Amino acid sequence: MRQHLPTVRRQLTQMVLLTSGAVLLLTVVSLFAYDFVTFRHTSVLQLQTLGRAIAANSTAAIAFDNPDDAQTVLAAFQVDPHITHAALYRLDGVSFAMYPSNAAAKEFPQQLKPGPAVFRFEPGHLIGILPVMEGKRRMGTLYVQSDQRAIYDRMRLYAGIVTLVAAAAGLLAYSLSRRLQKRITRPILNLAEMATAISTRHDYSVRASKADAFELDQLTDAFNHMLEAIQSSESRLHTQLGHLSLLQHITRAIGDRQDLISIVHVVVTTLEKSMPVQFACAARYDAASRLLTVTKLGAESEAFAESLGLHPETTIGLDENGLSAVVQGQLIHEPDAKQVALPLLQKLAACGLDSVVIAPLVAEKTFFGVLIAARSGVGTFSSPDCEFLKQLSEHVALAARQAELNSALQMAYDDLRRTQQTTMQQERLRALGQIASGIAHDINNAISPVALYTESLLEREPNLSDRARSYLTTIQRAIEDVAETVSRMREFYREREPQLSLSLVDLNVTVEQALRLTQARWSDLPQQKGVMIEVRTELASEPAEVMAAEGELRGALTNLIFNAVDAMPEGGVLTIRTRRVEQSLPDGNPNICIDVSDTGVGMDEATQRQCLEPFFTTKGERGSGLGLAMVYGMVKRHSAELQVESSVGKGSTFRLMFAAARALTPQLAAGPVVGDTGPLRILLVDDDPLLISSLQEVLGADGHDVICANGGQAGIDTFVGQTQAGQSFSVVITDLGMPYVDGRRVAAAVKAASPQTPVIMLTGWGQRLVAEGDVPPHVDCVLNKPPRLLDLRSALAELTGVASAPRAVAGAKR
């Protein structure tokens, strides 16, 4: 309260004083007015009376013209000191006698003609004019002037009296009001003091005592009523604050937890301790069975677990316990469980837990569990308690949902990270693939003459020694492997499955080949480090023949051998075993197995699960993580199986299981179609002189007339020039990749000049072109580098129409 505000007491006093002052003033004013009017009237009457007496006495003086006597008579006005002037006038209006005798004539009217009696107030005086009569005869006129001092004197006197009376009345009113107002102000002040005290102490239990007046009584009642209301709402507020703080505490605690179990653990424990309740438990819901499964009991609630028969993982039937409503998200509050004939409630009541609240856990409209809280004593859960539990259950549900979302998010994040790494790897591989592709092209070009000459030598030189023939055969196989290896480099960046070209392969042979190819890795390199790796082969006695892409198979074996060597940094035994496994099924095809075993470090379960995934490696930067993935890819493409057996510290075994080959005469195992084409006039276009000369020589040896052109533009010029000159070509063989004018343009120019002239394209990219269906227009056939003589011959035969071999894409053949 602001201090300068007037107090009630002061205001009341002011009111009383103002009221009495106003009444007094009104009284005084009316008294004054009355007295004023009365006094004027009295003055007139007095003047009249005196005037008449004087007039009556002055008749003789006028009648007998005796001014002295008249003067004497007028002197009688001395009795009234307020009469300042008087004069007698004769009938002719002439002044006759004056009072006071020494007054100046100008102070009187000059003449006064006879007229009626007149009394009039002029400023400062009262003037009376009276006829002087003797009997009925008029003798003259009397003029009297009285000052108003009498009135003023009287007013002054009155004012004095009034002031005194007012002061006395004011004092009286003040003291009376002081005394009387206490009866009103005391209860009000008491209330005000109490209100101040309450607001300082916050003690709302005190009550004001009653006053004597009806309205004040009402005020006191209202005040007390208000206190009661405040007290009750303060207690409610207190409870709610407690709940709020508990809720906040729990929310904060569960916010740090990411799984449902630890969330409900926090909730039930805190409920027991802080709410508090004697029993708290959480149960999750299974919609299919309509059962609640106890997830967690509070620490103190464990004491009841035995008698209630509620342990973690105990189930509670929803329907038989009348809990169907809770599934709808409704909170169940049972103030007296004894009265309800439901098993769960009865059990709780038997433990003395009479008041039960079951709050649903609902997240995104899905009911997934309940919170059960119980207390001893009937009706011990208030409505705010229930409200609190409902809110708590909502928070718990949200937190649980949050935890779920969080884990999903974490998974998604992990996936994303993996995908990102994969993508980065793939990007790297794609770049690598492009480089590899260029390298492949160059290698194919480079080995083309070797391949051609080797084949030509083996074919055309019957006088070769056995030794030379054996060497040449090995060279030829090595060249084929090189070409095969180079072609597999494409797998790095190719997205779709390569077309398989299956052939009958003896696994025993392939194993030998693979071991020979990898000898450096398992023999020479470890020995340099002083490590000894023993290689054992246990090969099946009969040929282990399967339908397979030999190169891929060899590659896969090579990879497995590398892995085995890597797994034995301290040395060990590498065993490769082939065997035939008969199927138990009657019509089952027998399987051919290759086991690659090592005695190395082995793999734990997690590594075993992941070892086939792309980019998974245990070798750090040394490994690409692609080796086993490529093996797995090969296995899948061959409809074979891959089994891994491993134990840490003992070693690993990789087992490849192929279906044994049924037909021993594969369709593509037919002998080469050797075209007897007769001499052809061939235009050979390439930018590689070595290739040109080797091809020219090999084809020349077949009896063909080979005209060479170094580069695309030269080829076109030669073809056009000679064709126009009448020397047409039977066929044009052109390289694809050449500077400035490539094979596509050469082919187009040839077809433009002579549409019927066949065009064979030789390319280091050949397999890719064919596989991708990218055979350029104007090209009749695509052949890979290094070109094989057999393929070349059959293509020539086919295109020149001499042989009847089907139009085939040689690049896909072996």
Next chain:
Amino acid sequence: MPKFVRHAGWILAMLLCAAARAAAPDEYQVEAVFLLHFTQFVEWPPSVLPDTSSPFVIGVLGQDLFGNALEDAVRGESVNGHPLVVRRFAKGTDLTPCQILFIDRSAVHDVDRILGPLAHTGTLTVSNFEVPAPADVIIRFLNEDRRIRLRINVDYARNAGLTISSKLLRPSQVVGTIPVG
């Protein structure tokens, strides 16, 4: 002296006289008014005027020097319903009853004779000269310093049965005894 000259001299005198009267009321004019005023201040016994129709008579004995002044003064006047009339008596023997009798100094020789019989007749006797003692008039005009004053003999008035207003007595010189109580 030729006749017209005498006439002219008379007319002149009359004119002068008239002029003198008009200019300032002379003694007789004042006395005429005073005579009238006496009717206001003096009370006559009822026996004097028993009949309402009988006039209130102001008589003038001796030489009439009032001229028209008296007639002018009483014209239209009445006393208690009695019309006022003026009668003139040349000598005492001519006298008829009147309520006010003015005795001019010219009738000084008749005074003795006249006043005796009038003493109890309710006649207010007025003179403008000093009546030789022991006789006296009730009211005598005294000419003092050009102003007419009154001398009243209250004993005579009482004898005459007249009541003189004290108002009249106050400005007058009173002779005789005024009974006390």
